[in-house]
Amino acid sequence: xxxxxxxxxxxxxxxxxxxxxxxxxxxSIAVKAKSNINVKYILDLRDFPGLDYSDxxxxxxxxxxxxxxxxxxxxxxxxxHPAYDYVKACLEAGKxxxxxxxxxxxxxxxxxxxxxxxxxxxxxxxxxxxxxxPVLRPIAxxxxxxxxxxxxxxxxxxxxxxxxxxxxxxxxxxDALALAQQLGYAERNPSADVDGHDTxxxxxILASLCFGKHVYPEQVRTEGITKITxxxxxxxxxxxxxxxxxxxxxxxxxxxxxxxxxxxxVAKNNQLAGVDDVFNAVMVRGDxxxxxxxxxxxxGKLPTASAVVADVIDCVKHLQARKYLSWDCGFEDYVVxxxxxxxxxxxxxxxxxxxxxxANIFGIFDDAEFIIxxxxxxxxxxxxxxxxxxxxxxxxxxxxxxxxxxxxxxLD
Amino acid sequence: xxxxxxxxxxxxxxxxxxxxxxxxxxxSIAVKAKSNINVKYILDLRDFPGLDYSDxxxxxxxxxxxxxxxxxxxxxxxxxHPAYDYVKACLEAGKxxxxxxxxxxxxxxxxxxxxxxxxxxxxxxxxxxxxxxPVLRPIAxxxxxxxxxxxxxxxxxxxxxxxxxxxxxxxxxxDALALAQQLGYAERNPSADVDGHDTxxxxxILASLCFGKHVYPEQVRTEGITKITxxxxxxxxxxxxxxxxxxxxxxxxxxxxxxxxxxxxVAKNNQLAGVDDVFNAVMVRGDxxxxxxxxxxxxGKLPTASAVVADVIDCVKHLQARKYLSWDCGFEDYVVxxxxxxxxxxxxxxxxxxxxxxANIFGIFDDAEFIIxxxxxxxxxxxxxxxxxxxxxxxxxxxxxxxxxxxxxxLD
Numbered sequence: 001x002x003x004x005x006x007x008x009x010x011x012x013x014x015x016x017x018x019x020x021x022x023x024x025x026x027x028s029i030a031v032k033a034k035s036n037i038n039v040k041y042i043l044d045l046r047d048f049p050g051l052d053y054s055d056x057x058x059x060x061x062x063x064x065x066x067x068x069x070x071x072x073x074x075x076x077x078x079x080x081h082p083a084y085d086y087v088k089a090c091l092e093a094g095k096x097x098x099x100x101x102x103x104x105x106x107x108x109x110x111x112x113x114x115x116x117x118x119x120x121x122x123x124x125x126x127x128x129x130x131x132x133x134p135v136l137r138p139i140a141x142x143x144x145x146x147x148x149x150x151x152x153x154x155x156x157x158x159x160x161x162x163x164x165x166x167x168x169x170x171x172x173x174x175d176a177l178a179l180a181q182q183l184g185y186a187e188r189n190p191s192a193d194v195d196g197h198d199t200x201x202x203x204x205i206l207a208s209l210c211f212g213k214h215v216y217p218e219q220v221r222t223e224g225i226t227k228i229t230x231x232x233x234x235x236x237x238x239x240x241x242x243x244x245x246x247x248x249x250x251x252x253x254x255x256x257x258x259x260x261x262x263x264x265x266v267a268k269n270n271q272l273a274g275v276d277d278v279f280n281a282v283m284v285r286g287d288x289x290x291x292x293x294x295x296x297x298x299x300g301k302l303p304t305a306s307a308v309v310a311d312v313i314d315c316v317k318h319l320q321a322r323k324y325l326s327w328d329c330g331f332e333d334y335v336v337x338x339x340x341x342x343x344x345x346x347x348x349x350x351x352x353x354x355x356x357x358x359a360n361i362f363g364i365f366d367d368a369e370f371i372i373x374x375x376x377x378x379x380x381x382x383x384x385x386x387x388x389x390x391x392x393x394x395x396x397x398x399x400x401x402x403x404x405x406x407x408x409x410x411l412d
Numbered sequence: 413x414x415x416x417x418x419x420x421x422x423x424x425x426x427x428x429x430x431x432x433x434x435x436x437x438x439x440s441i442a443v444k445a446k447s448n449i450n451v452k453y454i455l456d457l458r459d460f461p462g463l464d465y466s467d468x469x470x471x472x473x474x475x476x477x478x479x480x481x482x483x484x485x486x487x488x489x490x491x492x493h494p495a496y497d498y499v500k501a502c503l504e505a506g507k508x509x510x511x512x513x514x515x516x517x518x519x520x521x522x523x524x525x526x527x528x529x530x531x532x533x534x535x536x537x538x539x540x541x542x543x544x545x546p547v548l549r550p551i552a553x554x555x556x557x558x559x560x561x562x563x564x565x566x567x568x569x570x571x572x573x574x575x576x577x578x579x580x581x582x583x584x585x586x587d588a589l590a591l592a593q594q595l596g597y598a599e600r601n602p603s604a605d606v607d608g609h610d611t612x613x614x615x616x617i618l619a620s621l622c623f624g625k626h627v628y629p630e631q632v633r634t635e636g637i638t639k640i641t642x643x644x645x646x647x648x649x650x651x652x653x654x655x656x657x658x659x660x661x662x663x664x665x666x667x668x669x670x671x672x673x674x675x676x677x678v679a680k681n682n683q684l685a686g687v688d689d690v691f692n693a694v695m696v697r698g699d700x701x702x703x704x705x706x707x708x709x710x711x712g713k714l715p716t717a718s719a720v721v722a723d724v725i726d727c728v729k730h731l732q733a734r735k736y737l738s739w740d741c742g743f744e745d746y747v748v749x750x751x752x753x754x755x756x757x758x759x760x761x762x763x764x765x766x767x768x769x770x771a772n773i774f775g776i777f778d779d780a781e782f783i784i785x786x787x788x789x790x791x792x793x794x795x796x797x798x799x800x801x802x803x804x805x806x807x808x809x810x811x812x813x814x815x816x817x818x819x820x821x822x823l824d
Contacts, residue, residue: 134554142546145721
């Protein structure tokens with residue numbers, strides 16, 4: 001059996017998991033890849049003495065680039081630089097690249113896929129969305145006979161853990177975040193998760209794949225979960241919903257799309273409502289297949305590493321390119337402002353007199369679904385009928401008495 | 413762009429769907445397959461006058477077999493004969509075959525995969541499990557870096573529809589079956605569904621793929637849902653469970669497996685509990701990735717057809733074989749009698765005196781979870797502690813007073 005040399009760039013959580021899976025599963029992987037896979041180099045600026053494979057660490061990227069025996073490179077450094085430069089150089093040198101780096105793919109996916117296509121090598125990134133859950137390859141291959149028109153999901157485990165603690169254990173956002181940090185689910189600086197940036201990168205990748213043109217993070221309206229209160233959780237529950245952070249994208253009739261990240265009220269009978277803790281789920285809708293949902297652990301060392309290694313196996317098995325993943329460059333007006341499309345909104349506001357406020361609300365929205373008039377703090381919460389978001393928001397602003405208004409989307 | 417000729421054998425529900433998808437999506441499919449796909453022949457003994465493509469029907473299989481321009485053959489006739497003979501002949505003639513025929517794959521999968529491998533062509537059957545839901549390809553490719561140890565799921569939409577009607581609408585089994593027949597979800601002779609044979613074929617295919625050796629239907633203990641009563645549904649609900657028909661297979665420490673089909677009490681917080689109506693879901697457990705679940709419509713003309721067409725696209729794109737699906741032949745003692753493994757059991761029985769019966773039950777199982785003493789009809793129902801199934805059943809039989817005992821598995 002032949003041996004294929006690979007290099008792993010980055011020995012953090014995912015990188016060390018990749019090396020661990022490749023070494024511990026070497027026999028079963030060799031059968032599937034039809035080659036032995038040898039980790040020749042591990043690139044990291046830090047030292048890792050005392051490991052079984054400490055002798056494979058290098059600090060100079062050029063050793064990888066200039067070694068023609070390296071056919072597949074794993075990029076698990078994270079961040080844009082130098083990941084982008086290294087990946088581009090590897091592809092241009094005719095090496096296949098597998099990465100879990102969603103920031104990189106969301107920013108430069110179309111460009112890197114194009115280079116891979118020209119060089120007849122693979123650029124694979126299954127682990128960039130949904131961690132270990134198979135999502136991108138099934139969408140690209142198994143749903144190929146469908147015209148896809150909608151993709152959305154719970155794409156970030158950290159925020160889903162926090163929201164689950166708020167919903168199930170009545171924890172405040174701050175306490176739930178602190179617990180997530182204590183358990184290692186959230187970073188000390190949690191902004192990438194709680195402000196929705198991580199979900200944004202993932203919906204960019206999903207929308208790019210499903211609808212065929214690159215969606216850039218700056219085209220996606222992104223809102224995190226920091227403003228969600230326990231009152232919101234309670235009102236949503238009364239109305240038959242749970243609050244989840246959703247990445248959402250939809251194909252419009254004119255070929256353009258919407259793409260958004262926001263916390264939304266998700267109906268309890270929606271499949272996404274039962275996705276709790278650090279689990280993720282991606283829903284795809286196609287004209288022939290209907291709804292398809294992929295569910296599992298969206299993060300974590302070994303789940304993510306196992307997805308990267310599956311890509312490596314695929315590359316090794318098909319050194320002469322499979323290229324089932326591809327999409328075109330995007331353009332400036334491709335992502336339509338979703339404020340121009342129809343939706344329903346949940347509204348929470350402070351008021352002086354709930355009875356008066358209720359009358360005012362029904363004055364503007366005569367078919368509002370009235371949820372609750374809050375007790376102590378004179379809050380009201382209600383759900384609007386369907387309408388164009390921008391117009392709904394104007395109407396909401398025109399309701400007398402409402403102060404400190406908070407608005408969320410509704411996903412039925 | 414080159415054109416690849418394909419033949420479709422069978423113009424029933426799925427076959428007509430395959431032709432419909434290939435014709436209606438021809439442009440987007442050509443882009444993905446990198447070839448135009450031309451349906452040259454449709455094999456069916458019946459006449460279909462008045463269709464746009466009526467001129468493509470043939471009645472003689474040899475026209476397909478002897479036409480070297482036919483590179484891919486779709487088998488959607490169902491049943492074992494002549495499907496097996498035709499598929500085998502096509503593979504031996506160097507044609508790739510795509511099928512939705514679970515009966516065929518469950519009976520002859522290993523043999524047909526071996527021929528395909530020898531002839532360097534593909535034998536694909538994504539649609540045979542889960543209809544349009546991507547399941548087999550993601551397991552084979554995306555989870556390749558895992559050692560899989562458990563696979564189970566709700567694999568039959570008809571029985572899941574019937575059970576959902578019993579659970580949600582308090583319909584009797586007979587009424588729910590009649591409704592399913594009226595809606596076209598169940599055949600006039602519903603045995604293949606309600607007696608579990610369809611689920612059996614699917615768990616055979618899943619277990620074969622996950623654990624690497626062929627599992628034959630006759631090796632799988634198979635029990636249907638015809639004995640489930642509305643009392644069972646009610647008692648299960650009280651105890652925090654819903655009743656689902658489950659196909660289940662697990663790898664044991666010695667490399668052998670268990671494989672069973674049975675109605676089971678599924679804990680309400682289990683992801684499978686929320687899978688209702690005609691939807692299916694498959695759960696796979698791997699050592700690195702943890703739990704992964706695939707969910708969607710498990711049957712129906714267009715979902716199933718779209719999965720077959722995705723296989724066709726894959727074949728056309730890779731006429732020189734990909735062969736990612738494969739497993740070895742099974743052997744006689746490979747599937748272990750699951751009565752020898754640990755489980756918990758739910759028990760319902762008639763009694764004369766519920767108080768007495770309760771005392772007798774606790775006399776045998778001092779840590780039984782006591783659910784209910786039925787009202788009018790002097791029934792009792794309880795859940796045993798974990799134990800070896802055969803031993804549990806002996807103990808249950810030894811409990812005085814219990815008559816007409818009904819036993820179900822418990823899946824927590």
